[in-house]
Amino acid sequence: xxxxxxxxxxxxxxxxxxxxxxxxxxxxxxxxxxxxxxxxxxxxxxxxxxxxxxxxxxxxxxxxxxxxxxxxxxxxxxxxxxxxxxxxxxxxxxxxxxxxxxxxxxxxxxxxxxxxxxxxxxxxxxxxxxxxxxxxxxxxxxxxxxxxxxxxxxxxxxxxxxxxxxxxxxxxxxxxxxxxxxxxxxxxxxxxxxxxxxxxxxxxxxxxxxxxxxxxxxxxxxxxxxxxxxxxxxxxxxxxxxxxxxxxxxxxxxxxxxxxxxxxxxxxxxxxxxxxxxxxxxxxxxxxxxxxxxxxxxxxxxxxxxxxxxxxxxxxxxxxxxxxxxxxxxxxxxxxxxxxxxxxxxxxxxxxxxxxxxxxxxxxxxxxxxxxxxxxxxxxxxxxxxxxxxxxxxxxxxxxxxxxxxxxxxxxxxxxxxxxxxxxxxxxxxxxxxxxxxxxxxxxxxxxxxxxxxxxxxxxxxxxxxxxxxxxxxxxxxxxxxxxxxxxxxxxxxxxxxxxxxxxxxxxxxxxxxxxxxxxxxxxxxxxxxxxxxxxxxxxxxxxxxxxxxxxxxxxxxxxxxxxxxxxxxxxxxxxxxxxxxxxxxxxxxxxxxxxxxxxxxxxxxxxxxxxxxxxxxxxxxxxxxxxxxxxxxxxxxxxxxxxxxxxxxxxxxxxxxxxxxxxxxxxxxxxxxxxxxxxxxx
Ligand SMILES: Nc1ncnc2c1ncn2[C@@H]1O[C@H](COP(=O)(O)OP(=O)(O)OP(=O)(O)O)[C@@H](O)[C@H]1O
Numbered sequence: 001x002x003x004x005x006x007x008x009x010x011x012x013x014x015x016x017x018x019x020x021x022x023x024x025x026x027x028x029x030x031x032x033x034x035x036x037x038x039x040x041x042x043x044x045x046x047x048x049x050x051x052x053x054x055x056x057x058x059x060x061x062x063x064x065x066x067x068x069x070x071x072x073x074x075x076x077x078x079x080x081x082x083x084x085x086x087x088x089x090x091x092x093x094x095x096x097x098x099x100x101x102x103x104x105x106x107x108x109x110x111x112x113x114x115x116x117x118x119x120x121x122x123x124x125x126x127x128x129x130x131x132x133x134x135x136x137x138x139x140x141x142x143x144x145x146x147x148x149x150x151x152x153x154x155x156x157x158x159x160x161x162x163x164x165x166x167x168x169x170x171x172x173x174x175x176x177x178x179x180x181x182x183x184x185x186x187x188x189x190x191x192x193x194x195x196x197x198x199x200x201x202x203x204x205x206x207x208x209x210x211x212x213x214x215x216x217x218x219x220x221x222x223x224x225x226x227x228x229x230x231x232x233x234x235x236x237x238x239x240x241x242x243x244x245x246x247x248x249x250x251x252x253x254x255x256x257x258x259x260x261x262x263x264x265x266x267x268x269x270x271x272x273x274x275x276x277x278x279x280x281x282x283x284x285x286x287x288x289x290x291x292x293x294x295x296x297x298x299x300x301x302x303x304x305x306x307x308x309x310x311x312x313x314x315x316x317x318x319x320x321x322x323x324x325x326x327x328x329x330x331x332x333x334x335x336x337x338x339x340x341x342x343x344x345x346x347x348x349x350x351x352x353x354x355x356x357x358x359x360x361x362x363x364x365x366x367x368x369x370x371x372x373x374x375x376x377x378x379x380x381x382x383x384x385x386x387x388x389x390x391x392x393x394x395x396x397x398x399x400x401x402x403x404x405x406x407x408x409x410x411x412x413x414x415x416x417x418x419x420x421x422x423x424x425x426x427x428x429x430x431x432x433x434x435x436x437x438x439x440x441x442x443x444x445x446x447x448x449x450x451x452x453x454x455x456x457x458x459x460x461x462x463x464x465x466x467x468x469x470x471x472x473x474x475x476x477x478x479x480x481x482x483x484x485x486x487x488x489x490x491x492x493x494x495x496x497x498x499x500x501x502x503x504x505x506x507x508x509x510x511x512x513x514x515x516x517x518x519x520x521x522x523x524x525x526x527x528x529x530x531x532x533x534x535x536x537x538x539x540x541x542x543x544x545x546x547x548x549x550x551x552x553x554x555x556x557x558x559x560x561x562x563x564x565x566x567x568x569x570x571x572x573x574x575x576x577x578x579x580x581x582x583x584x585x586x587x588x589x590x591x592x593x594x595x596x597x598x599x600x601x602x603x604x605x606x607x608x609x610x611x612x613x614x615x616x617x618x619x620x621x622x623x624x625x626x627x628x629x630x631x632x633x634x635x636x637x638x639x640x641x642x643x644x645x646x647x648x649x650x651x652x653x654x655x656x657x658x659x660x661x662x663x664x665x666x667x668x669x670x671x672x673x674x675x676x677x678x679x680x681x682x683x
Contacts, residue, residue, distance in 0.1 A: 016076070017043045017161055017193030018064065023073035024261055025059055025216075032260065033059045034070070035216040041209070043078065044191035046183055048207030048224075050198055056216045057197040058090055061165050064195075065520040066268035068679070072261035075269055078193075079161045082270045082522040083111045086154035089520075090165040092146045093513040095287060096139035097294040100131060100149055102287070103138060104156055109283020110521040111157035118156070125152040128182055130175065144170045151179070162186070162194040168203065180206050276526055284523060284531035291505075292535055302501060306493055306543045310550035313489055314557075318482025321433055322366045325387040327378035330355055330371070331395035337371050348456035350402055355393040357451065358422070361444040362391075367437070382427055388437055389426040394419040474644045475558065486557040487638035488611030490547055491631050494570050495577035495605070497543055498536055499598060502581025505532065507594045510585065525675060529582065540574040552642070561641035565648050569641070572660045573634055579667035580630070586674045609635045633659035 018041040025034040033056040041047040049057050062068045064075060065087045079085050094103055101122065108118030126134060129148040138146060151167050162183075168176040180203070186192040187208065196207065204210050204224065211221040292298060332353050333339040340356035343349070359369065370387055372378040378390040394400065400419030404412060424441060428434035449463040471477070506528075509515040515528070544567065552559040559566070580601075588594035608615070608622065609631035618626060626632050637656020640646040646653050 019076045021074040045208035046194045048204035048210045050204040051213030069265035086159035086162045088154035088164045091513045093517040101134035164196045288535045306546045314555040327387040327390035328369045330393045354398040358448040361448040365440040392423040488635045492606045494573040498574045498577040499581040506585035560645040566641045630663040
């Protein structure tokens with residue numbers, strides 16, 4: 001039973017609401033879904049597309065409404081604009097935290113309806129579909145109620161062509177029948193054309209025309225009665241015999257056929273309704289605001305995270321370690337450290353044990369000394385990780401030190417030199433703590449020696465190393481790691497927070513099929529970007545303010561530069577992060593891929609930004625290309641602005657601006673390329 005044999009409609013071409021010729025579509029070389037499918041949907045008829053699961057019904061509808069393109073073939077439609085079509089996808093595809101009314105307002109905006117029109121139509125639809133109160137949040141509705149809202153969205157703007165992907169799944173038989181009655185009325189009284197997919201033969205019987213689909217081909221299309229009289233007693237039998245015929249034919253071999261036609265892509269003839277419409281933009285913006293404001297975990301994430309991260313950063317990082325334990329063996333004190341309490345710690349008493357004065361100086365650095373009699377016991381404590389190092393004073397330390405002080409390089413004896421050395425063994429497995437202890441021991445010694453010189457009225461400069469560190473040109477006298485890293489931390493947060501927000505919102509909508517449904521209703525990429533950017537801009541301003549207050553006011557990261565240029569660069573960095581977020585969103589089809597792209601880039605970008613280590617200390621290769629990355633030059637610019645007070649005239653600052661602007665344009669270019677080659681939805 002060929003299609004031509006069953007096609008009894010004269011001059012159908014002229015009366016068709018939709019005609020499809022030789023449609024081919026595949027998802028991959030071994031996944032051909034549509035195989036030369038032909039289809040004719042008459043004007044003012046219900047066309048029941050009947051076929052088993054996986055035969056390609058949804059793929060076909062997606063190509064008709066413009067959610068994806070055919071690889072080859074032709075689609076002709078009487079409907080010209082996307083708003084002439086009402087589409088109900090298989091998934092519910094609704095914003096879960098909007099009310100029914102807000103959902104209708106949103107789609108009304110997509111279709112360019114006035115508020116009054118939306119109010120009137122939504123009232124009719126709610127009544128017809130027996131929906132609960134229009135203030136009910138979609139998420140609180142049952143599965144069946146959500147499907148009815150989704151159906152209501154397709155009916156809302158009274159389109160001339162309705163495309164419904166399994167609208168009656170999950171509905172009770174009475175409601176299903178009332179929906180079918182309404183569809184029959186729409187077709188017969190209002191001359192609406194309706195394509196409806198279903199698995200159920202019983203249901204398809206009510207359609208004016210039934211298209212039997214299997215394995216990507218339309219086996220036959222005709223009124224149900226006529227189909228059953230063409231050699232088969234029932235619709236079921238007609239379907240069965242067609243399936244058997246197809247099985248013995250060679251159509252199934254198409255998958256391996258190297259001559260798969262690829263003269264496409266062939267897109268839906270429905271035009272885009274213009275690149276930008278105020279009505280759609282407004283609907284999208286209101287929806288974004290409601291979606292963000294109602295999403296409490298997201299609100300906490302957006303505003304709580306910068307606060308928490310900046311506070312934690314300041315509390316957890318950059319402080320000098322305190323109370324470090326060090327073992328001590330003092331050979332010149334008979335009864336151990338308690339002897340020190342008998343001796344004065346000031347004055348020019350050069351015959352008393354001077355090691356006590358040095359020990360006192362060490363204690364001022366908040367080092368905790370643990371006393372031992374034997375070197376072996378002290379060493380074992382360090383080896384057992386109970387102390388970070390050990391110090392040893394020889395039994396005649398004071399005598400040797402005084403001889404060393406009083407001698408010249410000609411008269412100093414090896415005995416004096418040996419015994420006046422304070423021997424130190426360190427646990428250097430922790431570089432930061434090891435270096436800190438070493439520095440503390442050396443500076444304590446200089447302070448101790450200068451104290452003796454002062455008390456003995458000798459010139460104290462002699463006891464110092466002959467380098468005079470004057471006031472710094474930039475920065476404080478004792479800079480900390482936290483001050484070094486804070487520009488990079490601010491830049492990294494400023495880049496990644498908008499990136500995560502953008503990815504979170506877009507991918508969530510994409511995965512749920514909501515984005516595609518809105519785009520099938522006419523929403524354009526420009527409107528999506530514009531509406532998201534406005535919400536993102538507000539969020540970004542608040543996040544930036546939070547970070548500036550916490551980093552530079554609550555805590556004491558240096559900020560000596562121009563406030564406006566600094567804030568400007570931070571906001572620009574946020575825009576750059578948002579653009580990267582859009583790029584990740586259009587390149588990913590799932591939250592997992594998006595997370596991998598986001599997290600995968602976080603470490604390389606933050607490590608090379610100078611957050612952990614100065615760029616000057618990186619490997620030569622990295623140093624030569626690292627400045628090309630999006631966070632490197634902007635981090636240096638923020639450091640120059642906040643810590644050095646340089647202005648926009650300085651190359652370090654304007655290079656930061658230029659680099660960020662170039663990256664923004666680069667991301668936009670990449671977004672356009674990805675959309676061009678794989679579409680917003682992906683292939
Ligand atoms: N994005 C995709 N990538 C790869 N294969 C896909 C994709 N979408 C669908 N397919 C495959 O294409 C075939 C047809 O799927 P489609 O959803 O069009 O079938 P269907 O007839 O609508 O099924 P159902 O009635 O169960 O919804 C299936 O084998 C499916 O696995």
